[in-house]
Amino acid sequence: MIEAAGSSLFGLYIVGENPVVSFPDTTRMVKGLSSLEFLVVQDIFLTETAQLADVVLPGISFVESSGTLTNAAGRTERLNKAIEPLTRPDWQVIAELSSRMGYPMKYRSETEVAKEKKALVKGSLEPRKYRFELKELDSGLESVSEEPDREYPYMLMTGATLFSLGDNFRTRRSKISLLESPGDGYIGMSPEDAQSLGATDGTRVSIWSRRGNISSTVKVQEDLPAGLVFMPTHSLGYNILTSLSLDCSTRSPRFRLWAVRIEKEQP
Template structure:
């Protein structure tokens, strides 16, 4: 997030796109509702009528995958009505004329046609956004597309156009999908950077880490998760170490994932429970849970916070850092650490954005990076004086279809996401009796008109297929989704949505097209039921 969670309940104008915030990020969702109750304007754009849609001044139930078209159309309206922040554009941005040229074709009529919404609603949303200090919130409904980079760039373009970056109560605020995703990325769990996003292609950076660790380090970009899976299929990777992930539920095209994992010579899985992925492993390393270890988590607004051991690790489980240290010692690297505090000291020494963060300073309250020295109070808002690169660049993005097209064989659109009662692949929440009572199994949301057309009944079990696989799941009839658009939560191993999803990658981020795919749906014949 460019801004801070503490600002949310006092925002003036809020734009939520590609985020079911109240279910996926309920703390921030509650703060958005508090802001609306105080008079904040709310724009919501989503293929489903999520809870926040009921509170919105404008709800845009867009066709799946049309985010870029919507954002370009809003910018067209803003420029046509001269609502842009000309002073901000002149002083802090570049390439504005190129953006202006591109969005001129995205008239309200054209945007309404592509997105499947009323043009007057797009116009109203654009005016609200441009005439107030506005903050944008998005999540994986924006990023997990083959056009995810264009989606994010278009959100940035809109914010820059109206001067809604670098000041309080505005910002571009991506909401992280899990509790320490931000921290993992900060610590270099990406194929192209060391800690603090220091590039592996920078010779001086590489030398700094080589001198600190006393080893020779690679200076080329590695593979992303989908690229690793493909490389296994090609025989280029034979050993894989999976830590705290469950790709047999969470990754697209599970048949493809299973085939790759079974082809490996050796698979190690480090996790707190025996997940669907761990069941395929040659060795499972039992890790301690969050409640059994000390350390830090970094949350979605860049706040580094202490966590503390509440109970001792159960049975033979160990904290992740201990497991990793013991393995690297056995592999011949003799460095040992006495505690996470010692590791944090090394992080601070090697990571400029964490340089001022110590256990002593975050004992009672977390600090937001960048925190560049011991006297720095942390950074609540990014880009206040200037952007890291100087001037921010408008990156014009044309709308393209973001997923495989519908066809005679696969005539319906499936979107997927999370629900309030379960977390990711249910590794933990699937063991909670009360949560399983609320949401016991996989289901698919179907619009009443579509259900009537297809002869589906509530709670009927149906077959859902894509080009990649097929599953069986239960019908839930609801007007939350549009006609001929279906929704599934991806949490469940039974009827797992990711047997259906698409592995097409964003050309820049290499994120797969998880959110939308083409499907067909069928009743299950009596013979199939007899063998179910």
């Protein structure tokens, strides 16, 4: 989709997502979004993506929403708002935009939206077992990550930490922070790698990949093997290092392992 921006894709309407921060290859993402003729973003914050938009529409948070939520397990749950929003609910904004563009959505409440969903999406209250056929493979395991070399000798692994939620582009704005490492996160290194670099806890370093570079702070971690470094996904800017290349089978971005080099910054 980003590759099509500016050629066969001219406009985009993004609701409640911040791809500039949460999607791989930030530089490529910004270039793609900037090449659109028209970008609309609807969100509760003026995110990095919203700052690129031609039009920004206000959104509401989950505590201001009534309706339904479909969770990651595919179950639909009821939402009851705790406080009144200061702006229109998302469904009203989308419905009015659609109507003004010639495709009327005549919903009068979130209940009517839920009724349509119930009629269109088949489901059951009873748990059911699903069977998936196992595809035959020509060979065994296939490596989907970059390989280290002399220029990029470390493998960078990204992942969540105990008190972080994805990239935390919303929760980092909370006055009650559960982040174990606020701010721009850290780069975890094994004692051996930190020693060879002349780094200790708190040392500022530059991390380079084949796509770009960022700065971070070293955190020495005993449980990391030599050659493997770690960054939590709430680290600001880490997706500058990652790539939009897709796994050949799942067609999902390869978020987790990248070849990098690390240089100690001069004070």
